[in-house]
Amino acid sequence: MARRRYVEAKMRETARLFGFGEVMTPTFESTELFVARSGEGIIDELYAFEDKGNRKISLRPELTASVMRFYVNDMQNLPKPVKLFYFGNCFRYERPQAGRYREFFQLGAELIGAPSIESDAEVIALALATLKNLGLEDVVVRIGHLEIIKGLLSDIGIEGGEQKHCMAYIDKHDYSGLDDYLTGQKKKTKAKKLLDIIELTKDQYGKADKKVIDYAEIIAPGITRTVNGLNYLKNVMERLGTYGFKDYRVDFGVARGLDYYTGMVFEIDAPSLGAEKQICGGGAYTLAGLFGGQEVNSTGYAFGFDRIMLALEKSGVNVPHQNLSVYILPIGDEAKIAAIKILSELRNAGISADMDLMGRNMSKAMKYAASINADKVILIGDKELADGSLTVRDMKTGNQEKVPISDIKDYL
Ligand code: AMP
Numbered sequence: 001m002a003r004r005r006y007v008e009a010k011m012r013e014t015a016r017l018f019g020f021g022e023v024m025t026p027t028f029e030s031t032e033l034f035v036a037r038s039g040e041g042i043i044d045e046l047y048a049f050e051d052k053g054n055r056k057i058s059l060r061p062e063l064t065a066s067v068m069r070f071y072v073n074d075m076q077n078l079p080k081p082v083k084l085f086y087f088g089n090c091f092r093y094e095r096p097q098a099g100r101y102r103e104f105f106q107l108g109a110e111l112i113g114a115p116s117i118e119s120d121a122e123v124i125a126l127a128l129a130t131l132k133n134l135g136l137e138d139v140v141v142r143i144g145h146l147e148i149i150k151g152l153l154s155d156i157g158i159e160g161g162e163q164k165h166c167m168a169y170i171d172k173h174d175y176s177g178l179d180d181y182l183t184g185q186k187k188k189t190k191a192k193k194l195l196d197i198i199e200l201t202k203d204q205y206g207k208a209d210k211k212v213i214d215y216a217e218i219i220a221p222g223i224t225r226t227v228n229g230l231n232y233l234k235n236v237m238e239r240l241g242t243y244g245f246k247d248y249r250v251d252f253g254v255a256r257g258l259d260y261y262t263g264m265v266f267e268i269d270a271p272s273l274g275a276e277k278q279i280c281g282g283g284a285y286t287l288a289g290l291f292g293g294q295e296v297n298s299t300g301y302a303f304g305f306d307r308i309m310l311a312l313e314k315s316g317v318n319v320p321h322q323n324l325s326v327y328i329l330p331i332g333d334e335a336k337i338a339a340i341k342i343l344s345e346l347r348n349a350g351i352s353a354d355m356d357l358m359g360r361n362m363s364k365a366m367k368y369a370a371s372i373n374a375d376k377v378i379l380i381g382d383k384e385l386a387d388g389s390l391t392v393r394d395m396k397t398g399n400q401e402k403v404p405i406s407d408i409k410d411y412l
Helices: 002-017 031-038 040-045 064-075 117-134 146-155 160-171 175-184 192-200 210-219 224-243 271-276 305-314 333-348 362-371 382-387 405-411
Strands: 028-030 048-050 056-059 082-091 103-112 140-145 261-269 278-285 298-304 326-330 353-355 376-380 389-394 400-404
Touching (some): 002 305, 064 082, 064 298, 103 305, 140 146, 210 224, 278 305, 326 362, 333 376, 333 382, 362 376
Antiparallel strands (some): 028 056, 048 056, 103 298, 261 278
16 A cells, blocks of 8 residues: 555646646446446446435446536536546456456546647646656557548448447457458458558557658548548647657557547557556547536546556566654663653654554564564663663664664654
């Protein structure tokens, strides 16, 4: 928990640096909210049940829907943009495996009400700054735009359910499945441009930068939605560069699988995690209208917090956690009273301190202090009481020093 709290605090701090304010929402919501967001199919993935009042409720599988419900209920009149972040537990009824749990934590951000390239760039920049501040460098950031592929699909008459089908293949990066599907639909020949463009960024981990967009523009002239998507992406990339972020790649295959995404989409992987490597997913979306509010453009993402912890560990990033500064060992009854006095003084001065409550002898107390990672041990016995001093042992170096009781706070 100490490590998790440290990482959590760093992530919160970065969000606040970017002007995002924290919100908290309830652990459960009406099931309808999640169905409205993701369709009936979501119920299989939910901890959904009826409460004693026969209300259909679910433990939240993510927080975007809850935050947008909160926004629609209480924040629509706030000046825009509304910049929010959250940290909370989520529940999904799925088969647990490494990096995939039934209860896990997400830390995410939503920027609501500013329909601009700048707000998309700001949200990606926050995600990247968060990882930078954690020191997690072993990641692959993939940015795309849904209109690029959707424009191409519409151009060859693939719309509605068929289009969703194709996007599902793309979302899974199942390009041979897509190929077979298009062949089956007798659209393969017509889909040449689509397949050529997908081919440009097919390798998720190879290099793909602005040049890819230039190639794509050559392949897809006149397909307005696609060209607009490509231009938009170029503009977002230019801004990200100005923020100081250049280490990402373009991926036309980011599809995010949900209907409410409208344009820019991005995903971040930590390849060290193996199969469950995605640590973040997000993009531009609209949801307020669906929840009965006035429609606004939003951009957001969610980090999988547990996976970030795993990735930090795998990448060997040192995550400091707070040790106890001082462990006090009184020897004798009189020393116990003196120890409590020093203990309280240190705690009041903000120095974490504990004392022996077990009547341990010296060697056992030293072993115990080492096991709880205490930085220093203070010894108080008859001798120390007689001359008004303390013996302070540094647990790292093993050095011992005599320190007058009156100087102990400053000394520490
Ligand atoms: P999603 O809301 O599905 O886009 O998920 C956002 C992030 O949450 C993913 O990128 C994962 O890092 C994390 N995540 C999703 N499902 C789980 C799970 N079952 N266990 C742990 N982390 C998860």
